[in-house]
Amino acid sequence: MKRWAGILACTWLLVSGLVSAAEVRVGSITPLSGKLSVYGEGFQQAMLLALEEVNAEGGIKGSPLRIVFEDNNSTAAGSVSAIQKLITIDKLPILFGPAASSNYLAVCPIAQQNKTILIAAESAAAEISKCGAYNFRVFPSDALQGIGVAELTHALKFDQVVLTYINNDWGVGLAEIFKKKFLAAGGKILDDFAHDEGKTDYRSEVLRIRKSNPKAVVNLTYIKEGATILKQAYESDLKTQWLMGSASKSPKLIELAGEAAEGVIGTYPTFSQETPQYQAFKAAWGKKYPDKKMPVFGEYNYDMVKLAAKALRLAKSMSPEDLRQAMIDAGKGFAGVTGDKTFDANGDVGAVYGRWTVKQQAIQDYK
Secondary structure, X not given: OHHHXXXXXXXXXXXXXXOOOOOEEEEEEEOOOOOOHHHHHHHHHHHHHHHHHHHHOOOEOOEOEEEEEEEOOOOHHHHHHHHHHHHHHOOOOEEEOOOOHHHHHHHHHHHHHOOOEEEEOOOOOHHHHHOOOOEEEOOOOHHHHHHHHHHHHHHOOOOEEEEEEEOOHHHHHHHHXXXXXXXXXXXXXXXXXXXXXXXOOOHXXXXXXXXXXXXXXXXXXXXXXXXHHXXXXXXXXXXXXXXXOHHHOOHHHHHHHHHHHOOOEEEEEEOOOOOHHHHHHHHHHHHHOOOOOOOOOHHHHHHHHHHHHHHHHXXXXXXXXXXXXXXXXXXXXXXXXXXXXXXXXXXXXXXXXXXEEEEOOEEEEOO
């Protein structure tokens, strides 16, 4: 009798969905705490929206898809711990990589060694192109963004600038590409220096900028750091044109910096908001999260999940080789919210760069 009771209990668990042998699981290394958590919540919300739609469409060959989230505390060490758990304990075949290029670069060799698919939705360092055959990203490389910032600077007729950038792989790599392009076109850099992540006081950096009396400052940084620099420069009456990149393009920048953000001009990888894909995403976001603005890079996280789901449906098996080929096949001609996701030989995608500005306390396209 006890034996039958146990069998019935197990059957009930399987039927009820509390335990599902057929469930297809993937993992995500997400900054839900720490300095990047200002982004992390939005990333997770966008992924969950895509997940909900994938499962509403039948999941993966009839089985529900599940994302196992691991918090990396916004650090490289936390990212390594997270990926080791997801690979060795959870044994997941596809992982969504951590935000921030430094964090991604810390884990991509582990994914490559274990032949685990790793996908980036916001890590842009040019070095990521060298991570290996099992690494893909739906977000464009800094090799493109650095050129875009340099072109913006010249278009605005600023031939002399101060350059400051966040002191990590993303910031350093982006700054190097900007410098190469800007100097080659005849520009002059009055001063350039890195600033540390996570500080609450950048007054010494603002003072250093003031010494050059620049008409424009190229500030390649994140939201919190960028907002603090803008605010403290404004409080010290430093008058200059601030030029920034895609990582600062967020309503949160305005929320934190207030009127100090007014007039900022920046670049970002752009895509049409008139496509059926974007309009469907916008409507779905509004329905699921009516009180939340679409987060920075949210569309890329959404596309990442949708593309991974397509690959899982196409895969002949769950072997690393078949999954890698399925990722390549899934990307060919994939028209996502953020545009075409056809991968090149390095697992990278192309991009078109647009320009943004803060006007009347709102982010708008710069024209």
